[in-house]
Amino acid sequence: MKDKTHILLSLIFFSFLFNVFDISNGNYIPKNSILLNCGSSEDGVDADGRKWVGDSSSKFLLSSDKSVAAQAEFQDPSLPSQFPYMSARIFKSESSYSFPVSAGKRHWIRLHFYPSSYGGLNATDAYFSVKSDGFMFLRNFSASITAQALTQAYIVREFSLNPSSNILNVTFTPSDKHHASYAFINGIEVISMPDVYDSPATLVGFSDQTVDIGSSTVQTLYRLNVGGQYVPAGNDSGLSRTWYDDSPYLYGAAFGVTFSVSDNVKIRYPTTVAEYMAPLDIYSTARSMGPDSKINMNYNLTWVFQVDANFTYVVRFHFCELQLTKVNQRVFDIYLNNQTAQESADVIAWSGSKAVPVYKDYAVYVSDGPGDDEQLWLALHPSAAAKPEYYDSILNGLEIFKLNDTTGNLAGPNPVPSPMLLEAESNEPNTLSKSKDKAHVIGGAAGGAAAVGLVFAICFAAYQRQKKVLGSESGVSGWLPIYGNSQTTVSKSTISGKSCASSHLSSLAVSLCRHFSFAEIKQGTKNFDESLVIGVGGFGKVYKGVIDGGTNVAIKRSNPSSEQGVNEFQTEIEMLSKLRHRHLVSLIGYCEENNEMILVYDYMAHGTVREHLYKSNKPPLSWKQRLEICIGAARGLHYLHTGAKYTIIHRDVKTTNILVDEKLVAKVSDFGLSKTGPNLNQTHVSTVVKGSFGYLDPEYFRRQQLTEKSDVYSFGVVLFEVLCARPALNPSLPKEQVSLADWALHCQRKGILEDIVDPNLKGKINPECLKKFADTAEKCLSDQGVDRPAMGDVLWNLEFALQLQENSNGGKPIVSEAINDSEAIANDSSLGGQNSDISIGCESEVLVSEDSYLNTSAVFSQLINPKGR
Known part of the structure; x- marks a missing residue:
């Protein structure tokens, strides 16, 4: 009897060990x-x-x-x-x-x-x-x-x-x-x-907030073996998952290099990572940027995925360092939809050793605002701030999950x-x-997981020249757009006297802007009532608020722990506090208490230009209205380029950054990426490439040399976007039509531009006006910056086109054609040109146009385009 009992206990014991061994080695046996x-x-x-x-x-x-x-x-x-x-x-x-x-x-x-x-x-x-x-x-x-x-x-x-x-x-x-x-x-x-969802995911843009995956119902959208081959369900640790090759989702030709674990290296799962999290095949291969640090610093390793709008997505990164052994040898930054998800990612620091797997989860919300293309962009870039031994990045596996919304819905629309x-x-x-x-x-x-990879692979091949390099610029963490590095830290607001010990602003910027107390901001937003949220981005949330008993404003509340938020907050207020123009968005004030960074803008009644072109139920704009909006935006940009001692380059000109008030007056907005241009002894500014896909100057991308002609190129895309009422990039179209710039130039040179004009405008544009407008846009899109007109010339040509349209009944235009009349435009008081001799070179001088009042009908583009850049 004792022998039988002993045998039985032994069987139970070994059965227990067998089950533990199976699970710990990834051979999970499902109960159902x-x-x-x-x-x-x-x-x-x-x-x-x-x-x-x-x-x-x-x-x-x-x-x-x-x-x-x-x-x-x-x-x-x-x-x-x-x-x-x-x-x-x-x-x-x-x-x-x-x-x-x-x-x-x-x-x-x-x-x-x-x-x-x-x-x-x-x-x-x-x-x-x-x-x-x-x-x-x-x-x-x-x-x-x-x-x-x-x-x-x-x-x-x-x-x-x-x-x-x-x-x-x-x-x-x-x-x-x-x-x-x-x-x-x-x-x-x-x-x-x-x-596999027992740990919360870090919410991108909010380092102190997480998303509980375990309480959600989840849909798997993508499951990729990065740098490796297809892994069938039968090879996946008893969980029957299928892993696909990541290469169809890589953006452009920047594939990096792939490699696998050496024969003499054995991958060891730590106690914190169960083997069923991902099979051995996933951690045995990897994709990196390559051996050349100089090349790596000038591009991103980027993947693009099609997703549904208005859902939160969790992106799971699987890492396993297969080559290096020490901390700070390979350190990189991770971006999701152009927002910083992780700074200074170091796989060895996370895992503790070579050939030890680790995974990280990040959550990001994808909205359906204008300019949001229902895509999820993932980018890796070497971290210059960490000064690692090798400027490179690495990834082994990737999973993307969609979480149900508050109504329990996971369904999206059928693809087109x-x-x-x-x-x-x-x-x-x-x-x-x-x-x-x-x-x-x-x-x-x-x-x-297969989604639209093949379509994207075809489409993006046509856009290698328009890649965008994300990430922070090395050595300019304290950059001020106007004063260079002459940052002045102040301890008190000169207006309110309230403590601002953490101020990132120059004393002049503080003195020029109204300081709001945090109590005023809370009252104006009903204690940051979620029902008043009108935008969400990497900087934080944007609320519609009320100040002074009835004035509608837009309140942008930055995330204090986000370096991206600090830089954008600083750049925006330093720039807009000193610029006043009828065609630039107006900044009312700021709040910098309790570690908060909050900007207050005039509220925009009619949103962005893009809202009035497509993806909206709003009635289409007439051709004259579109021309007047383009002219207003050109005036704003011309003022930035010529109205100060130093040229100000916007660097992110697009239809979501051109706003219209209740009178359809155009306002240029969003100066978070702006740069002061070269002085008299320089021809360009050398800088890491930043901007928006579809609008990015190809010469700027190739040479990393920024000039005001980069804004001119972007504005050329805007002109065709206004004319054709379609996005700057549309990957669902045939590859030759994906880029509006390329396709419009092709049609313009073939003499068939009328075929792609917005159907709402057919028969309503004077042929001479259309020719002048299209010729201007074509010149803006010249491949070489030297061949592009100055913004003043663009402005003149657009005004001439408007005259042609208004005189289409046989009358003659008021002005005569002169393609290089930018000097006359610069002296036109309607453009703020009378202030063009006022310098922004020192704190004792302020640049103010004739529109020195604070216009009360504009708001910044990220209200409607919360994804940011």
């Missing part, structure tokens, strides 16, 4: 694992060796009489296996599957779709929603449109949730918005999983297929039925 082959009574094994069970004989399907089983009429050669894709369950009314699960234990739900013809049904008619446990996974979802847009034959959507009970229902509901709509599903996976794909499809011989044509879309990798 259901792989359902929908629409079939047949069981089968997929390409990864996993067994799928037919749903016809299962107890999972509720009300089976509401559905029919069907077989696909065509098997796309890119399908990885027959199971589960060649059979489908069709629903004409709301129907559900019900799965037994462990309440409170996180589960994966993977949905497999193969849009094909089933029983004569057209794949394009399938529009439906999918929900589970109170969460909306998909709404009005079209697998056909999605597969076509993503150039994939099949779609996999992966979700992760904590079931609220022991029964988990997955419900399919055909859309009532489409005639003959139906729902279908090919395969469902319900698999219990370890808690590229016109290039639609045209190619329409030109194909009609030898098969439409449904079979749909099934012949290019086979791609499964799952949301």
